[in-house]
């Protein structure tokens with residue numbers, strides 16, 4: 540078989556809720572095996588993984604497909620987590636790898652960009668609240 544056949548692009552862009560589910564399931568599957576992240580997630584989420592995954596389907600459906608099924612304040616549950624820059628770097632690395640493994644295209648690029656922006660904002664807020672007594676409202 541000619542070599543180029545092995546190199547043909549087989550990935551599609553993120554297009555529908557099935558794609559979002561694949562992305563979210565694969566990503567959190569990796570998170571749950573990651574030495575740096577698994578304990579933080581499991582300690583908080585415990586037996587509520589189905590609920591968390593459902594919420595994350597809706598979050599990414601809202602962000603990437605413009606179907607507004609998620610409502611809430613995404614930052615609040617992160618405010619008091621024991622996380623710093625290295626955790627967010629690992630989160631971004633796993634997320635980007637997951638996107639690239641399965642998808643290729645405009646939405647795939649947007650997913651990576653949005654994930655990184657959100658991580659950046661969360662980190663700034665977490666560091667800010669660590670140094671103050673204020674309770675975050677959003």
Ligand code: HEM
Pocket residue numbers: 598601602607609610611612613653654656657660677
């Ligand atoms: C500086 C950047 C950002 C700020 C200050 C910000 C702020 C907020 C605030 C205050 C809310 C809560 C609204 C409410 O309680 O009803 C919210 C909701 C939300 N944010 Fe952001 N956000 C930022 C970036 C992002 C990014 C990068 C994403 C995508 C990854 C994102 C996705 C969402 C979604 C999906 C909601 C829920 C919307 C809804 O309830 O209908 N945000 N944001």
Ligand code: HEM
Pocket residue numbers: 576579580583584591594595598610611612613614616617620622626627630653654657658661
């Ligand atoms: C090291 C980084 C992160 C850690 C350890 C982390 C951890 C968690 C945990 C434990 C929850 C569940 C809270 C609960 O249900 O009790 C959660 C919820 C959530 N996370 Fe993260 N997260 C991280 C980064 C991010 C990033 C970068 C995003 C956005 C792209 C994100 C989006 C969300 C959303 C939307 C929820 C649901 C919020 C709600 O309850 O409405 N997380 N996260």
